[in-house]
Amino acid sequence: MNLQDFDKTDLAGLYISKEEHPSYGKKYVARFQQDGKRYVKVLGYTKLDHLDDKKASKVLDAYRKTITEGSLPQTTSPSKKTDATTSTNKRSQKVIQKVVKKETASKKMDAKVSMTQSQLDEYKILKKMIGNYKQIDPFALEKGIQKIYDYEEMKEYQIELIKLQKHLEKTHKKMIILFEGRDASGKGGAIRRITRYMNSRHYRIVALGKPTETQRHQWFFQKYIEHFPTAGEIVLFDRSWYNRAMVEPVFGFCTPEQYEIFMEDVVNFEHDLVRQDVILIKLYFSVSKAEQLARFQSRKEDPLKQWKLSEVDLQAQDLWDEFSEKKYEMLRRTNSKSAPWYIVRSDNKHKARIEAVKIILNSVDYDKRNYALNFEPDEEFNISVSKELARMRKNNDY
Numbered sequence: 001m002n003l004q005d006f007d008k009t010d011l012a013g014l015y016i017s018k019e020e021h022p023s024y025g026k027k028y029v030a031r032f033q034q035d036g037k038r039y040v041k042v043l044g045y046t047k048l049d050h051l052d053d054k055k056a057s058k059v060l061d062a063y064r065k066t067i068t069e070g071s072l073p074q075t076t077s078p079s080k081k082t083d084a085t086t087s088t089n090k091r092s093q094k095v096i097q098k099v100v101k102k103e104t105a106s107k108k109m110d111a112k113v114s115m116t117q118s119q120l121d122e123y124k125i126l127k128k129m130i131g132n133y134k135q136i137d138p139f140a141l142e143k144g145i146q147k148i149y150d151y152e153e154m155k156e157y158q159i160e161l162i163k164l165q166k167h168l169e170k171t172h173k174k175m176i177i178l179f180e181g182r183d184a185s186g187k188g189g190a191i192r193r194i195t196r197y198m199n200s201r202h203y204r205i206v207a208l209g210k211p212t213e214t215q216r217h218q219w220f221f222q223k224y225i226e227h228f229p230t231a232g233e234i235v236l237f238d239r240s241w242y243n244r245a246m247v248e249p250v251f252g253f254c255t256p257e258q259y260e261i262f263m264e265d266v267v268n269f270e271h272d273l274v275r276q277d278v279i280l281i282k283l284y285f286s287v288s289k290a291e292q293l294a295r296f297q298s299r300k301e302d303p304l305k306q307w308k309l310s311e312v313d314l315q316a317q318d319l320w321d322e323f324s325e326k327k328y329e330m331l332r333r334t335n336s337k338s339a340p341w342y343i344v345r346s347d348n349k350h351k352a353r354i355e356a357v358k359i360i361l362n363s364v365d366y367d368k369r370n371y372a373l374n375f376e377p378d379e380e381f382n383i384s385v386s387k388e389l390a391r392m393r394k395n396n397d398y
Helices: 053-068 090-114 117-130 138-171 187-195 247-251 256-275 289-301 311-316 320-334 349-361 385-395
Strands: 006-008 014-017 027-034 037-045 174-181 203-206 234-238 278-286 341-345
Touching: 014 053, 027 053, 037 053, 138 187, 138 349, 174 187, 187 203, 187 234, 187 278, 187 349, 247 256, 247 320, 256 278, 256 320, 278 349, 289 311, 320 341, 320 385, 341 349, 341 385
Parallel strands: 174 234, 174 278, 203 234, 278 341
Antiparallel strands: 006 014, 014 027, 027 037
């Protein structure tokens, strides 16, 4: 047993693991000396065996007692690795069960005495809704319940998006929303939440692939202009002309001269769009390096997400610093009064999506707005460009 992986408890000889297994919970271990001999033993787990410090201390005391009475082998090698199914022998498992059973019975008795009728009714409703929850991984169950709360919160803002869409149709306004960010930053998920209940006849999602031979010889912006909205329409670009500001120069898909020309022209190009009465919203989803790696790992392991993992994704972590440099220059040089950038911190997907929707809703003074909703930006997730640039200069971590 490596003591660096465990924390001491208040009881001498009782240790608990720092890391938590998603199904078994944290591991309780006994480690002490008796009559000049060292004893190391796994006592049980917080979730698997329903142990806490108090119960584990009783199991430890019972284990010590069996040693002094000579009914258990005297030592357990500290170097021998064990798991949840082999570490606790039958005798110590019976001790655990006895302690837990006694504690549970006591708690049930107290609960019966103190539980009111309304609490009992509430318990029955929840039990019926959750069903046979013991067969479900507690982590998956908790995650699923949280998704329900997230869904209910998002639904209120999605209703507002429908009102906004109707307003654009009525006033013949055109809206372009750019979704930019590193791979796995949450752009696609945000687009799906934004458009989920919209009228599909009045919005389009554009995700352009590799340019054709013809497009390579056109004016750079031309292939994007072909997809611009008509009156009363919203176009959402899943990556946009800003590919030339980040992806293309990092991977060598454009020359340094082409990059510079773009950086010099794009502000005026966007200014002209706004002058032509186009509502232009530029969202940058900013994900941390650690979270990006975790999402790549999830894509690699989950059969439902493996299609998302591309060769470019696999290089994103290695090229993190190069992308950071281009991101810094892009935000610094292309943020303008007529077309500002909105930085959305996206490590928390739900919070990022809510903030992105708020930004879109706040861009238009539409009819019948529900002022009971909170439209104020959450400064933990909705960051100004100046703060993002200052953070990048200071920490170099985003």
